[in-house]
Amino acid sequence: MIRLIDDNNPKAFSLLKQLYPHSGNAFIIGITGSPGVGKSTLIDALIFEFRKLDLKIAVIAVDPTSPFSGGAILGDRLRMQRHASDEKVFIRSMASRGQKGGLSRATKDAAIVLSAMGYEIIIIETVGAGQAEFDIASVAHSIGIVTIPGTGDGIQAVKAGILEIGDIFIVNKNDRPDAQAAVLELKMMLSMRNSNTLGQILNQAPRDKFEICPQKGCSTWAPRVLKTIAQNGTGVKELADTFLSHFDFMKKNNILDLKKKELERIYFNSLLKDLAMGKIELFMQESMDFKDALNQIEAGLVDPITAAEHVVNHLMVTRNLKVQDN
Amino acid sequence: METKNKIRVLIAKPGLDGHDKGAKIVALALRDAGMEVIYSGLHQTLDQIIQTATQEAVDVIGLSIMSGAHLPICEKLMTMMKEKGLEDICLTVGGVIPHQDIPRLKQIGVSAVFPGGTSFEDIVFGMNKLFE
Incomplete structure (x- = not known):
């Protein structure tokens, strides 16, 4: 089924229509960050924690398609091997197939399928590009941004934009020197996001660019900074708990419904664009x-x-x- | 909009031999030929290979075997594929495969065999040929 979506098969559309009403119950987590910061390994550890709570988990791991040959090597799975025989864990690799922003167009559709299949948590891992992956904000309910200490690049990678979409920031490879410095620097930058006027607006509406405004008087989610060592699982339990508490927070404060509606609108827009452009392009080229x-x-x-x-x-x-x- | 069906290949190394350079290079060659390659790495059990092939909905499984155990591995995997209803997936094998074993592998149901020394062109050509 996901295969049909990926191949843009017309049959996928009618199937999606049937599945859509059954989707929407899953909690969708987006994980993004530069290449090599440990996204896949971290997700592997997260699966482990979520499985302890007996949650059904699906992972969509997106890797880049070569713009030259159209081919792709999908290797994220390599780091999630230990779940390969667990039937409540579904891992699917997708190639970005020419989409910018780190997500393949089919990712959203695939998330609908997986949600309809009853997966309670869907984790989407973006292409490790780093600075321009805002697309994830149009699919995921909660976004984790992974960075590492020591390179200065850790902060580089969470510059403008990406800093604004993150709900949870993760400093991975925390056993490295400079980890504390990276955490402090991140916290400082996040506190600036909250204290100046612009930050205030962002804080009121974590997705202000999508015009999600929680009702007045409701509290807002302050982004968390967590430290992990994905390789041995240190701090990953806290991370899993934080994702779940963010989910609860959004549910309690009515933010989740608003967000879902907003995501639905974005999805509708992108469908319109795809359908219209596909037809017009064909028409024009003929x-x-x-x-x-x-x-x-x-x-x-x-x-x-x-x-x-x-x-x-x-x-x-x-x-x-x-x-x-x- | 792209509607052409891409060939999705799972490259896996079953068993204990630890030489994955060949598998990686073949994965790159297939990528350069426009295929989507899921690279699952070393020491795969047959269960893992079946599970991955199912979840990833691949068209081809490419095994890299240099341990000499290609006959029993392919036989067992083929049986498991049939049990799981994965007959549509083509099984291919590369690595250290003696030429006299090729007819036997084909008999088991292996779609194509690319023993050491096969050129990239031949592998890509052979893969594409499976879907003509």
Whole structure:
């Protein structure tokens, strides 16, 4: 089923429609951070903790697709081997297939399937790119950002943006020197997020860019900073507990419902875009206009900018579509 | 929008031999040929291989075997695949495989055998051929 989604098979759509009403009960956790900070190993340890509570867990691990060959090596699983024979743990690797922002388009759809299958916790691991993975905020309910001490890069990786989407910050490889410094620095940066005016707004509405505002008077979640050593499991129990308490917090304060509605809207928007763009692209590429334009560009008769504008305008005119242009 | 079905391959090393360079290099070659490769690493039990192949919905399982145990491993895995209804997945084997064993492997149900010395082109060609 996830395979159909991944391959963008038309059959997937009708199946998704059937499954959608049954999804929505899972708690979706996003894990992001630079390559090599230990996301996979940490998730492996998290699975272990969640399994102790007898929760059913699914993991979607996204790895990059080569922009040149379209192929991919999916190796996150390698670090989650010990759960391979546990039937209540489902691990699926996905290739990013050209999507930026660290998530494959199919990830959201896959999460719907897994949720409908009754997995209580879904962990999504993004491509380890680091600084531009905001997409995760449009899928996950709670976001963990993993960093490591000692490189200065640990802070580098949680600069603007990523700092704003995190609910829980994890300093992994805490046995390294400088771990305390990294924790302090993170806490300091997070406290700035809370104290100035901008930070105040962010604190009121952790996803202000998606306009999620908890009702007035309700308390807000202060981002936590935790220390772990994923390799031997140190601190991972606290991390699992913190994720669960964030979930409870959101439930109690009515934030979860708002967030879910917001995520639903984002999903709807992206579906619209995908469906419309797919159809329009096909349509345009078959049109004479498009072929003419391509020839003209190749012949150096027209620049690509003018040509693109012309093709789109012409399409709008012939199809009698009118949009107010700014 | 991409609608072309990508070939998904699971590369696994069953058993105890600890040489995974070959498996890694083949994984890279397949990636460069546009396939999605799930690399599961060393010391896989057959149960793990079956579980991974199921969850990852792969088209091909590529085993790398240099221990000489290719015949019993393939035989057992093939039986397990049939039990789990995974007959659609093609089983392929590479590594140290004596040529005289190839007919026997094919008889067991292995789709393709790429013994040591097979060129990348031949592996990629052979893999693609399975899905024509």
